[in-house]
Amino acid sequence: MAETIFAPWDDPTEKPLIRFRNVTKRFGAFTAIDDLTLDIFEREFFALLGPSGCGKTTMMRMLAGFETPSEGTIELAGQDIAAVPPNKRAVNMMFQSYALFPHLSVYDNIAFGLRRDSLPRADIDARVGEMLKLTRLEKFARRKPHQISGGQRQRVALARSLAKAPKLLLLDEPLGALDAKLRQATQFELMDIQEKTGTTFVIVTHDQEEAMTVASRVAVMDEGRVMQVATPERIYEAPESVYVADFIGDVNIVPGTARAVGDGLFQLNWAEDTVPFIAASEGAFSEGQACHLAIRPEKIAISAERPPEAENAVHGKVLDIAYLGNLSTYHVELPGGQVIKAQTANTRRISRRSFTWEDPVWVSWTKTAGVLLDQ
Amino acid sequence: MQRFVLIAVPYTWLLALFLIPFVIVFKISLSDIALSIPPYTPTLEDGFGPFFSALDFENFVFLTTDDLYWKAYVSSLRIAVTSTAITLLVGYPIAYAMARAPEEWRATLMMLVILPFWTSFLIRVYAWMGILSQEGVLNQVLLWLGVIDAPLTILNTTTAVYIGIVYTYLPFMVLPIYAALDRLDGALIEAAEDLGCSRVQAFWLVTIPLSKNGIIAGSFLVFIPALGEFVIPSLLGGSGTLMIGKVLWEEFFNNRDWPVASAVAVILLLILIIPIILFQRNQQRQEEA
Numbered sequence: 001m002a003e004t005i006f007a008p009w010d011d012p013t014e015k016p017l018i019r020f021r022n023v024t025k026r027f028g029a030f031t032a033i034d035d036l037t038l039d040i041f042e043r044e045f046f047a048l049l050g051p052s053g054c055g056k057t058t059m060m061r062m063l064a065g066f067e068t069p070s071e072g073t074i075e076l077a078g079q080d081i082a083a084v085p086p087n088k089r090a091v092n093m094m095f096q097s098y099a100l101f102p103h104l105s106v107y108d109n110i111a112f113g114l115r116r117d118s119l120p121r122a123d124i125d126a127r128v129g130e131m132l133k134l135t136r137l138e139k140f141a142r143r144k145p146h147q148i149s150g151g152q153r154q155r156v157a158l159a160r161s162l163a164k165a166p167k168l169l170l171l172d173e174p175l176g177a178l179d180a181k182l183r184q185a186t187q188f189e190l191m192d193i194q195e196k197t198g199t200t201f202v203i204v205t206h207d208q209e210e211a212m213t214v215a216s217r218v219a220v221m222d223e224g225r226v227m228q229v230a231t232p233e234r235i236y237e238a239p240e241s242v243y244v245a246d247f248i249g250d251v252n253i254v255p256g257t258a259r260a261v262g263d264g265l266f267q268l269n270w271a272e273d274t275v276p277f278i279a280a281s282e283g284a285f286s287e288g289q290a291c292h293l294a295i296r297p298e299k300i301a302i303s304a305e306r307p308p309e310a311e312n313a314v315h316g317k318v319l320d321i322a323y324l325g326n327l328s329t330y331h332v333e334l335p336g337g338q339v340i341k342a343q344t345a346n347t348r349r350i351s352r353r354s355f356t357w358e359d360p361v362w363v364s365w366t367k368t369a370g371v372l373l374d375q
Numbered sequence: 376m377q378r379f380v381l382i383a384v385p386y387t388w389l390l391a392l393f394l395i396p397f398v399i400v401f402k403i404s405l406s407d408i409a410l411s412i413p414p415y416t417p418t419l420e421d422g423f424g425p426f427f428s429a430l431d432f433e434n435f436v437f438l439t440t441d442d443l444y445w446k447a448y449v450s451s452l453r454i455a456v457t458s459t460a461i462t463l464l465v466g467y468p469i470a471y472a473m474a475r476a477p478e479e480w481r482a483t484l485m486m487l488v489i490l491p492f493w494t495s496f497l498i499r500v501y502a503w504m505g506i507l508s509q510e511g512v513l514n515q516v517l518l519w520l521g522v523i524d525a526p527l528t529i530l531n532t533t534t535a536v537y538i539g540i541v542y543t544y545l546p547f548m549v550l551p552i553y554a555a556l557d558r559l560d561g562a563l564i565e566a567a568e569d570l571g572c573s574r575v576q577a578f579w580l581v582t583i584p585l586s587k588n589g590i591i592a593g594s595f596l597v598f599i600p601a602l603g604e605f606v607i608p609s610l611l612g613g614s615g616t617l618m619i620g621k622v623l624w625e626e627f628f629n630n631r632d633w634p635v636a637s638a639v640a641v642i643l644l645l646i647l648i649i650p651i652i653l654f655q656r657n658q659q660r661q662e663e664a
């Protein structure tokens with residue numbers, strides 16, 4: 001089988017399914033969405049990631065038709081949807097609170113949207129049966145929402161929003177109420193369903209791990225603006241700003257000033273009387289420009305001796321150790337007070353750990369391990 | 376012990392304020408009219424044996440011999456049902472508007488609904504007499520506006536009784552419906568629209584079913600007192616308005632026939648027991664849900 005990488009966003013001939021063009025949404029004097037331009041493509045699993053209150057739900061509600069942009073346009077399949085009311089859009093939403101109809105059975109909840117299209121009874125029956133099977137709810141069809149568990153309710157909400165086979169499915173923090181294990185299982189289930197149905201999914205989450213797991217692309221948002229849109233790998237490995245680097249996963253941020261040393265390499269002067277760090281960068285920095293080195297803890301090695309070939313190595317002292325089961329994170333204090341986190345896999349039993357508090361250690365990393373950021 | 380006290384309190388209440396008065400009324404309904412004080416026989420002073428042997432169902436039989444009584448019951452039922460329906464039609468939109476009003480307005484609106492209770496019920500009914508009479512405010516305004524040429528006769532008709540009942544019991548309808556609508560999650564309406572409902576469809580398919588308990592509670596709270604209503608028909612109604620509450624009053628005070636009046640009251644209570652039980656059921660189910 002020929003592997004074709006799914007990356008319509010790299011293909012200039014591809015037409016986006018959703019197109020936000022300079023969309024601004026204001027509530028009174030408060031700007032919830034600030035001049036947002038964004039394309040989402042068919043069959044994508046697009047994740048909106050950001051802290052609470054950054055405007056994720058507002059974006060979804062504009063797509064569903066419950067809010068209208070104050071400025072700018074939103075296009076769905078090439079059509080401006082500003083004038084289309086929610087009940088006329090080929091978009092369905094799975095609500096953050098699930099919003100199941102408490103007076104209707106699971107079956108009737110799922111059939112609700114189909115009945116509005118006045119389909120023949122048999123077709124409705126078949127479609128609901130299909131949805132019940134997909135979400136493994138066959139046994140609960142006759143129950144009312146208050147008679148099933150949280151996880152089952154969440155699946156009913158999903159089945160209901162999928163039943164009409166929308167072009168676009170909006171999921172607003174769909175897994176927020178689930179415990180970690182069920183959450184993970186459901187994430188894979190969602191991906192499976194997305195693959196089977198070919199629907200375009202836009203998922204809102206404030207859980208970065210969830211976004212990384214399910215999404216084809218992730219948009220990291222902050223205060224109504226999109227900070228970066230990229231694949232999960234790019235977001236993690238090549239963040240474009242300190243904000244994004246800091247938001248996704250654990251990261252060390254070392255502020256300093258840059259000095260070009262040629263060949264796409266830069267020195268970072270991070271403290272007085274220390275050897276500068278060296279880092280490769282695609283972007284250019286002028287002499288003395290303020291910048292930050294962002295480097296993930298798992299890219300930093302920790303050792304007793306200075307590794308002979310290390311491109312960057314500093315001496316420090318173990319300040320703290322966080323034991324995470326499979327991993328340990330060492331907090332190492334460098335000269336000048338900067339603390340660097342280094343992560344190692346726990347392949348040995350804890351009693352045989354090589355370093356303990358107050359031990360002098362070396363931390364080291366390669367010149368391509370981190371990224372230099374100007375903001 | 377503690378549990379016993381806890382249960383004893385409401386039962387004592389019920390015994391003192393409902394059961395004992397009812398037993399007394401029921402006893403009187405089985406007695407005979409007499410020209411004495413109290414105006415019936417027998418009393419316990421006659422001794423136990425004669426007391427019980429003198430009791431009979433004569434008065435209940437009498438109620439079936441005169442058309443007046445069953446016609447009054449039927450007419451009361453009709454007036455109570457109709458005015459409950461009108462109160463619902465008027466009250467639902469009010470409750471809906473209140474629940475939809477901005478958060479900071481709701482307490483004020485609630486106050487406005489409850490405000491009439493702060494003045495005497497009788498005074499408010501008298502005020503309606505002033506509004507509805509031939510020379511009343513309503514006719515004056517309508518004449519002045521040129522809507523009518525001659526004053527309308529509203530006071531002392533059944534229409535006035537409907538107006539009085541709807542006005543008086545409106546808060547009892549509005550408050551439970553408002554409570555139900557206030558609890559209704561706005562996301563449900565959005566979900567309905569998202570799934571293809573128009574605004575109107577969403578209202579019928581989601582809002583109405585989910586405020587059903589409020590509608591039922593409100594309807595009973597209006598229907599039950601309206602059925603035995605006495606003040607409103609006697610002050611606002613005319614000779615054509617037949618209501619059992621009025622009949623009861625006339626038996627009691629005009630004819631001084633306590634036994635027949637008591638029999639009328641007992642039958643009225645029996646009629647009311649069915650809706651009261653249904654109302655209780657509804658309240659219970661609401662608490663369970």
Ligand SMILES: Nc1ncnc2c1ncn2[C@@H]1O[C@H](COP(=O)(O)OP(=O)(O)O)[C@@H](O)[C@H]1O
Binds near residue numbers: 050058
């Ligand atoms: N209807 C509204 N009226 C006023 N402010 C709103 C409204 N809806 C959302 N906001 C504000 O917009 C911001 C973004 O909200 P939201 O999109 O819900 O954030 P989140 O990313 O947590 O989903 C928040 O500060 C919120 O208070």
Ligand SMILES: [Mg+2]
Binds near residue numbers: 056057096
């Ligand atoms: Mg939200």
